Amino acid sequence: MSGTSYHPVLDPALAPPFPKAVLPVLRNPQLRKNVAHAIDVIQAKRARLVAEKVDWQELRSAGAAIREHSLAHLGAYLEQFEARCTAAGGTVHWAADADEARRIILEILRQENASEVIKIKTMTSAEIQLNPFLEAAGIKAYETDLAEIILQLGHEEPSHIVVPALHVNRSQVREIFAQSMGIKDLSDDPKALTAAARNYLRQKFLTVPTAISGANFLVAETGSVAIVESEGNGRMCLTLPNTMITLAGIEKVIPRFQDLEVMLQVLARSATGERMNPYTSVWSGVTPGDGPQRFHVVLLDNGRSKILAKNTERQTLRCIRCAACMNSCPVYRQTGGHAYGSVYPGPIGAILTPQLMQMNYAQSLPYASSLCGACYEVCPVKINIPEVLLELRSQVVNQERGKAAKFFDPMYLGLRAANLIFSRAWLFHAAQYLGRVGLKLFTGKDGWIHRLPSIGGEWTQTRDLRGLPKQPFHSWWAARQKGGR
Amino acid sequence: MKVPSDSRARILQQVHAATQKTENPGDLASTYSNLPRTYVRAGRLSVAERIALMIERLREYDADVVETTSDKLDLAIAAQLRASGRHVFVAAEGLPAAWMAGGFEWKIDRNLSAAEIETCEGVVTGSFGGIADSGTIVLHHSAQEGRRIVSLLPDWHLCILYASRVVETLPEYFARCEQPPVLATYISGPSATADIEMTRIKGVHGPRFLNVIVVDDLGAELNTRQQGKEEISQGKST
Amino acid sequence: MRASLFITCYNDTLFPETGRAVVRLLERLGVELDFHPKQTCCGQMHANTGFRGEAFCQAKRFVRMYQDVVAVVIPSSSCVAMIRDQYPGLFEELGNEELRRQFASLLPRVYELSEFVVDQLGVDDVGAYFPHRVTYHASCHGLRGIHLGDRPARLMNKVRGMEQVPLANLDRCCGFGGTFSVKNGEVSSAMLAVKLQDLMATRAEFCTALDNSCLMHLGGAMHRQYAGMKTIHLAEILASTEAEPAEALL
Known part of the structure; x- marks a missing residue:
């Protein structure tokens, strides 16, 4: 790790499994209220x-x-993007992994003698743990998206990929801003809080000569980058500095x-x-006299x-x-989002994170879903997440x-046994009988089971289970057929 | 440190290997042109309705919109400038001299520094066009539309939009681009955020005030516009 | 019309009254019903937990068992979704040509109960009588998996004496999710709590659905909480008449 040590944020390799990670969250009424409110409004x-x-x-x-x-x-379009971007004055770098991407970016920043850098919100930079890495290398990264500022100043972790601070409410933001910006009489009105963020960043935008962005899209035909945003922090970062570094996953092309x-x-x-979001910017390489005069893309x-x-x-x-x-x-x-232990939470995170980890970590995430299919129904590019x-x-x-x-x-025992049981009707019927007899021990006078051992206890922690009926359906049917003839 | 080109070759080799079964390198263009595009491309509104929709959408974003005709544009600009209560304006380099009303301090953007632009209270620019469906103003940053920085730093942006340059749908805008622009900015309302409790707050870093003058350069075609407006509002209420 | 009832493993074991109701209902509508005595499970539990090989064993068994029937009727939307959404992939990956052909020919003859009644029998008034306040829970598999659409509503609208109350957030999952309910028991319970709020707000006596798996989860919590609401499969409501009320009422 080039001799630099840093503290990663939301590293799937270090995160507890999902069922364990959710426990503190589920007991946190404020967080659950904040999340549900934000989600309901956007929905x-x-x-x-x-x-x-x-x-x-x-x-x-x-x-x-x-x-x-x-x-x-992808190969053809990446090469086309590289050629057009280079022709337009950009420099294209290729990073095989997070480590290489970090080192490429650090090297560019060193060439620029940068001690500070301003950033447009980019989940890809969070994926490669760029901020803590730069911090350890002595370069201060300033996030400029309002939500990211809240997280950065409050030492919070992102919990969503579009509105990363949705778990923080206005009074918590007020606390964070009042403390870190040293404003005593700050109100918790979102308008006042937003104004505070504007003032806090204005000088940074005007003076820091180097910026880092992600990319919403890379256009192969033109070698352009497209950035979609709301606040104008993106436009500030991609217009004012001398040098712009865009970090993008190779799939973004x-x-x-058109x-x-x-x-x-x-x-x-x-x-x-x-x-349409308030601001979308598209640029191709370097435009003399307008915007950064040195432009790097790290793929x-x-x-x-x-x-x-x-x-x-x-399809992921x-x-x-x-x-x-x-x-x-x-x-x-x-x-x-935090329980997912990754910068990519939610259903897309549940499929993307373990794959980015090459199935070495985050194996609990594919199970963090009831397979209800709501994600597939809304996905604008029809990813069949289930x-x-x-x-x-x-x-x-x-x-x-x-x-x-x-x-x-x-x-595993249960599912292996079930497979055997389902392979023969007589085994299935015998298992039903044994199950009924066995469960009698746990069945109350009301005919319901209130507490089960082992994995059954996961069920009965919040739900009763009706005791098994004496006569399974197939026996009723058989008796009826006999009686009828 | 690895030589970057090693990774380039390795990534491309892996990508090509991964897509061996699906790629059609021989005829990429025809594969591309066969992609399904059954979405709505052409608008269905009359000219008058289209302009009315553009204005309605801009106003939904809290943009301040006035309408005028080509011959009264200079007066309309001056009126907007006066109403703003501001005095120091930056002008895109190619802004017509007639648009720079007297009685105000004008800084013409001939490579002004960020610090100089920051001292300006407002900016006046032209525009490439508009997209009515989303109330979007398009800048391709020609001399009249200005460098990206001039429509960014000042807190007040007055943008001149010709009715003939307004299309109804986003695909219609793309059809109008003969060449993809080198630079483009799409503005749909003033800078905004909803990061705190999903409460929409107008004005974070970009201009907090967006003023638009819609110039009727279509003459007779727009005479039906009052009628068009009524149709739209009727359509909405049913 | 002839049809074969695939009751599903958990209805056979845990909810025989649903099966009895399906028999009463379909026979009342003139269906000549068969029941294959060797049937067990469609493989959904295994497939949804990641045990594909095991799921394939059940899938193979299902296809071979039913390849000659006129129609298979299944009173469980999630099992039907399993067959429609997952069998093709399983057979593609693990099956042989013959199995794939058998499955392709069987698939159009597999019906969820409300599909069978509304589309195949062409009936929406099944002559049911159920004088109670009822809310309908659209299970995810019924709603988004197999797109039951307005079929359940068409059937329910014709039930005499029944007062229907719409459920808020109808498209939101109840949190059951098969083994999800135990592998992620706490999240499942949190989702359940939210669903129960919406259910209780209806002040219904019964919550009904076309899938007993959701109902086992919801009904288990209602029982635990003395909530005063019961769950009942829609088949039991549809089978219920003045002369022969649903077993749940006895």
Whole structure:
């Protein structure tokens, strides 16, 4: 790690498994209220704007097709992007993994003699743990998106990919700002808080000569980068500094400028419930006299090409990071994002994170879903998240089933036994009988089971279970057939 | 440190290997042109309705919109400038001299520094066009539209939008771009955030005030506009 | 019309009254019903937990068992979703050509109960009588998995004496999710708590659905909390008449 040590944020390799990580969250009424409120507001706005769009399903189909086509020909489009961006005055770097991306960025910053850098919100930089790395290397990174400022100043972790501070409410923001900006009589009115953030950053925008951004889209045809935002912090960062570094996953490329006519329509509606976000910027390389005169793009693989190679999983890379899946997810609505232990939470995180970790970590995430399908229904590029979740679950089972530790795991024992039982009707019927007799021990006078041992206790912690009836359906049917004849 | 080109070759090799079964390198263009695009491309509104929709959407974003005709544009600009209560304005380099009303201090952007632009209270620019469906103003940053910085730093932005440059749908805008622009900024209302409890707050870093003058350069076509407005509001109420 | 009832493993074991109701209902509507005595499970539990090989064993068994029937009727939307959404992938990956062909021919003959009654029998008034206040829970698999659409409503609207109360946030998952309910028991319970709030707000006597798996979860919590609401499969409401009321009322 080039001799630099740092404290990673939301590192899936260090995170506790999801069922354990949710416990403190579920007991935190403030956090759950904040998350549910934010989610409900965005969901309602999105639903209204999607409903008014008569061609919504056609846009989804086109969005899915464009993204899938880009992935199917990713190599060609990446090379085209590189050639056009270079011709327009940009410099393109390729990073195989997070470590290489960090070192490339650090090297550019060293060449610029940068001690500070301003940043547009980029989840990809969070993925590679860029901020703590730069901090350890003596470079202060200033986040400029309001939510990111709240997190950075409050030493909080992002819990959503579009509104990362949705778990923090106004009085908590007031606390954070009052303390870190040294403003005594700050009110908790969002207007006042927003004004405080504006003042806090204004000088940074005007003086810090180096900026880092992510990319919403890379356009192969023109070598351009597109950034979609609301506050204008993005425009500040991509206009005022001398040097701009854009970090983007290799999957972000789309074939042509015109494809934005689909992507922008579905992105804004899905992400924030707007017809169009306040500001979208597109630029190609370097424009003399306008904006940064030195421009670097760092193309990051970090496991993406491995995902690309897999049939079912490839669709994960279609994602345009709108977060509609997490906004629609009934699990996320209860837990918020931190429990996922990754900068990518929610349903997309549940499939993306373990894959980026090459299934070495985050194996509990594919199970962090009731498979209700709401995420697939809202996804603007039609990622069948439940299908990928199931594929990843089977990979987890294949990893685990050989392990001695899992041999006596009640879930594995139970499912292996069930497989045998379901293979023969007489075994199934015998198991029903034994189950009824066995469960009698736990069945109360009211005919219901109130407490079960082992994995059954997970059920009975909040739910009763009706005792098994004396006569399963098949016996009733058999008796009826006999009686009838 | 690794030589970057090693990673380039390795990533591209892995990507090509991963997509071996799906890519069609021989005829990328025709594969691309066969992608399904059954979404709405052309608008269905009359000219008058389209302009009315553009204005309605801009006003939903709290933009201040006035309408005028080509011959009265200079007066309309001057009136807006006076009403703003501001005095020091930056002008895009190619802004017509007639738009720079007397009685105000004008700084013409010939490579002004950020610090100089920051001292200006407002900015006047032209625009490439507008998209009515989303109330979006498009800047391609021509000389009249100005460098990106001039429409960014001042807190008050007066933008001139010609009715003939307004399309109804986003795909119609893309169809109008003969060449993809080198620079483009799409503005849909003033800078805003909803990061605190999803409460929409107008004005974070970009201009907090967006003023738009819609110039009727379509003449007769817009005479039906009052009628168009009524149709839209009727359509809404049913 | 002839049809074969696939009761599903958990209805057979835990909810035989649902099966009896399906029999009463369909026979009343003139269906000649069969029941294959060797049936067990569709494989959903295994597939959804990641045990694909095991799920394939059940899937194979199902397809072979029913390949010659006129129609299979299943009173469980999640099991039907399993067959429609997951069997194709399982057979593609693990099956042989013959199995794939058998499955392809069987698939259009597999019906969820309300699909069978409304689409195949062409009936929405099944002559039911159920004088109670009832709210309908649209299970995720019924709503988004197999798109039951307005079929349940069409059937319920014709039940005499029944007062229907709409459930808020109808499209939100109740938190059951099969083994999710025990692997992530706490989150499942949190989702359940939210769903119960919406259910209790209806002041209904019964919560009904076309899937006993959600109802086992909801009903288990109602019982634990002395909530004063019961769960009942829609088949039991549809089978209920003045002369022969639903077993749940006895």
